[in-house]
Amino acid sequence: MQSALRILVVDDEVIACKRLKLSLSSNEYTVECVPGGAEAVQRLESESFDIVVTDICMDQVDGIAVLDAVSRLHPQSKTIVITGYASVEVAREALAKGAFDFIAKPFQPKDLRVIIDKAAKEIRRVRPKDRADGSSGN
Amino acid sequence: MSSILVSSQSYAGGPEIARRIAEKLGYRFWSERQLIDEVAKSRAIVPTDLRKALEHPPSLFGLSDVVRRTLVAHLQAVLAAHLLDDSLVFHVPYAHGLIPGVSHILRVRLVAGWASRVAMAEKIEEIPLKKAEKRVAHDDAARNSVSELLFGFTDDDERYDMVVDLDGRQEDAVIEEVVGAMQSHAYDAMTYSMQRLRDVELGFRVRSAVIDLEPSARVEADHGMVEIRCWAGPSRKAKLEAEVAKRVGGLSGVQGVEVRVFDDSLRRGWA
Numbered sequence: 001m002q003s004a005l006r007i008l009v010v011d012d013e014v015i016a017c018k019r020l021k022l023s024l025s026s027n028e029y030t031v032e033c034v035p036g037g038a039e040a041v042q043r044l045e046s047e048s049f050d051i052v053v054t055d056i057c058m059d060q061v062d063g064i065a066v067l068d069a070v071s072r073l074h075p076q077s078k079t080i081v082i083t084g085y086a087s088v089e090v091a092r093e094a095l096a097k098g099a100f101d102f103i104a105k106p107f108q109p110k111d112l113r114v115i116i117d118k119a120a121k122e123i124r125r126v127r128p129k130d131r132a133d134g135s136s137g138n
Numbered sequence: 139m140s141s142i143l144v145s146s147q148s149y150a151g152g153p154e155i156a157r158r159i160a161e162k163l164g165y166r167f168w169s170e171r172q173l174i175d176e177v178a179k180s181r182a183i184v185p186t187d188l189r190k191a192l193e194h195p196p197s198l199f200g201l202s203d204v205v206r207r208t209l210v211a212h213l214q215a216v217l218a219a220h221l222l223d224d225s226l227v228f229h230v231p232y233a234h235g236l237i238p239g240v241s242h243i244l245r246v247r248l249v250a251g252w253a254s255r256v257a258m259a260e261k262i263e264e265i266p267l268k269k270a271e272k273r274v275a276h277d278d279a280a281r282n283s284v285s286e287l288l289f290g291f292t293d294d295d296e297r298y299d300m301v302v303d304l305d306g307r308q309e310d311a312v313i314e315e316v317v318g319a320m321q322s323h324a325y326d327a328m329t330y331s332m333q334r335l336r337d338v339e340l341g342f343r344v345r346s347a348v349i350d351l352e353p354s355a356r357v358e359a360d361h362g363m364v365e366i367r368c369w370a371g372p373s374r375k376a377k378l379e380a381e382v383a384k385r386v387g388g389l390s391g392v393q394g395v396e397v398r399v400f401d402d403s404l405r406r407g408w409a
Contacts (some may be wrong), residue, residue, distance in 0.1 A: 029398055086330050096324035103329040126163040 010054040023109035037061025056083035078119040139327035143233035146248035148277035149258040158228035215346035218339035234297035235289030362393030369402035
């Protein structure tokens with residue numbers, strides 16, 4: 001059996017973070033939450049995550065900056081962007097910067113789960129034997 | 139699932155370039171004529187009327203605004219349904235207005251210089267220079283006024299995602315530029331844009347289904363929930379509300395309907 005993939009959830013709404021953690025945590029995924037973009041970039045500088053789920057609108061360091069950090073530090077990671085202020089321009093910017101997917105709030109947890117499962121499938125397809133020893137890939 | 143809508147000025151050579159873009163990307167190509175024929179067939183309307191709705195400027199003895207909007211509503215419904223199904227390149231007028239706000243649909247405008255368009259008009263139509271100039275000027279003015287009538291804005295370059303000037307450029311280079319944009323990932327389909335397209339498609343399909351009941355109907359769809367706003371006189375209000383709700387409730391993908399009929403004494407529906 002493959003080891004759990006690591007997910008970093010970035011959202012400055014603490015309740016949203018908790019809800020996402022609750023709905024995504026499983027045998028397949030271990031979920032860590034941070035309450036803002038600055039904290040996310042700090043975590044990404046010291047560790048890698050398989051999947052990063054980030055809100056766009058956050059004070060100081062926004063989701064696009066988090067996406068930039070993921071692309072720069074861990075290009076193999078998949079970033080899923082969530083936002084309550086979706087627009088054509090932002091969606092295109094996120095995808096051009098390498099986002100795996102983009103979803104507008106409000107959404108059902110199962111909708112995000114479908115996207116995460118899709119990202120996980122792609123990660124496992126590309127590196128099927130990765131994490132077999134349970135390492136975090138740092 | 140990304141698609142491209144290509145609009146071009148008349149006599150700019152747009153259809154052929156659009157076809158070659160489709161070929162290069164491996165997308166299916168639809169010409170304006172094919173789309174019009176398909177809409178006409180599926181809605182039992184006369185293709186010539188639809189062509190007039192797209193090409194002829196408003197005039198005293200031409201199509202009424204109501205008929206024009208009705209015909210174009212049917213066209214939008216058919217176009218959106220196809221865009222949900224496949225990766226396509228359509229050569230259509232008004233790409234900037236027909237399908238609003240879907241990030242995986244690239245809306246391209248191909249423009250060419252006045253002299254080259256006039257020369258092309260002379261050659262294709264076998265008409266003298268003066269007539270060719272008049273034809274091209276007429277086409278531009280017509281396109282602007284029809285666009286203004288249908289969408290509330292002219293055939294303005296800034297409304298397109300990409301404007302490509304064909305003058306002095308090799309066709310291959312133009313095709314590469316558009317294909318390159320599609321390969322940048324910015325126009326990739328994503329969860330948000332697919333949902334947006336589903337909403338747009340449902341909204342157009344609903345509007346197409348009720349427009350004969352009330353041409354002023356405005357429709358918004360969001361995850362299967364449909365809101366319809368119409369304008370009618372007090373005597374017609376209740377009946378219209380019931381008829382619209384009944385007709386829309388039976389359409390696939392509709393999970394809920396809210397019909398709001400406003401007093402039309404000031405004809406605000408067309409404002």
